[in-house]
Amino acid sequence: MEVVRLRQVSKRYGRREILADVDLQVNAGELVALVGANGSGKSTVLKLMVGLSRPSAGSVQRNAGVVSYVPDVFASHDRLSASAYLRHMGRIRGLSTRTAQARAHELLDRLALSGGADTPMRKLSKGNAQKVALAQALLRQPELLVLDEPWAGLDATAHTTLRELLTETAAQGAAVAFTEHSAQVVRSTATRVCEIEHGRLTALTHQASLTEISMVPGAEIDWSRYPDVVEVRPHEAGVTLMVPTGRHDATLLTALQHGWSVTTVRQVRSE
Numbered sequence: 001m002e003v004v005r006l007r008q009v010s011k012r013y014g015r016r017e018i019l020a021d022v023d024l025q026v027n028a029g030e031l032v033a034l035v036g037a038n039g040s041g042k043s044t045v046l047k048l049m050v051g052l053s054r055p056s057a058g059s060v061q062r063n064a065g066v067v068s069y070v071p072d073v074f075a076s077h078d079r080l081s082a083s084a085y086l087r088h089m090g091r092i093r094g095l096s097t098r099t100a101q102a103r104a105h106e107l108l109d110r111l112a113l114s115g116g117a118d119t120p121m122r123k124l125s126k127g128n129a130q131k132v133a134l135a136q137a138l139l140r141q142p143e144l145l146v147l148d149e150p151w152a153g154l155d156a157t158a159h160t161t162l163r164e165l166l167t168e169t170a171a172q173g174a175a176v177a178f179t180e181h182s183a184q185v186v187r188s189t190a191t192r193v194c195e196i197e198h199g200r201l202t203a204l205t206h207q208a209s210l211t212e213i214s215m216v217p218g219a220e221i222d223w224s225r226y227p228d229v230v231e232v233r234p235h236e237a238g239v240t241l242m243v244p245t246g247r248h249d250a251t252l253l254t255a256l257q258h259g260w261s262v263t264t265v266r267q268v269r270s271e
């Protein structure tokens with residue numbers, strides 16, 4: 001199902017054309033990454049998607065009740081604590097105080113907000129403020145979730161959690177669009193990648209589905225040197241690898257031949 005569609009969209013600021021003839025749709029369940037150089041127009045596309053900006057020509061159609069947006073900069077000078085802010089945002093989004101509070105705590109726990117949910121917003125570090133911005137966007141399951149460089153400033157744990165949260169949100173039927181500069185994050189998260197160059201969409205590529213393999217170490221292997229391995233996540237119990245589905249058999253074989261014990265294998269992103 002099509003959740004948002006840009007048709008022949010152009011955007012001008014004064015006489016300057018920022019976007020030209022952009023055709024792009026995002027469907028329910030998709031994770032679309034917008035990539036391109038600084039200033040190529042990615043954030044502008046995101047703002048058009050959520051309705052924060054209007055096209056100079058062309059049209060934007062949205063088929064979503066709950067739309068959530070995470071801006072690239074989320075600076076708050078508020079005296080409100082993170083948890084009071086999220087309770088308030090939850091109420092605005094139609095949740096009861098109790099549900100908003102429970103959901104806020106669940107999200108802040110998963111994202112490991114340090115300094116506590118009772119810290120005034122203006123005292124939060126950049127990364128922790130980003131965690132609050134993400135929690136705000138996920139208080140209610142959105143139908144359209146749009147995020148501008150959401151990984152910026154996050155620590156390693158929250159980095160992984162964010163990918164899991166976005167994947168879960170898409171699996172529950174949301175259309176998800178985001179910008180990101182790290183090729184590795186794009187490869188391990190997006191189901192489709194759109195490239196923008198000087199305000200024009202230049203390429204669209206579908207990403208292969210990925211399989212996540214968790215295992216306990218045997219003989220030493222530097223997994224990052226294996227071309228099939230998209231991502232390596234070391235953790236206390238061992239390591240978790242992301243490998244394109246279809247090529248995971250070879251990775252499993254290598255692991256077993258080196259005495260590693262495989263604990264779980266699961267497909268985390270389908271095509």
Ligand SMILES: Nc1ncnc2c1ncn2[C@@H]1O[C@H](COP(=O)(O)OP(=O)(O)OP(=O)(O)O)[C@@H](O)[C@H]1O
Pocket residue numbers: 013018036037038039040041042043044045
């Ligand atoms: N409100 C505005 N008024 C005038 N120009 C703007 C405005 N917003 C964006 N621009 C210009 O539009 C162009 C595209 O900006 P945009 O923020 O969409 O790029 P981006 O691809 O997201 O860049 P980055 O990777 O640096 O975040 C830039 O040249 C920027 O200066």
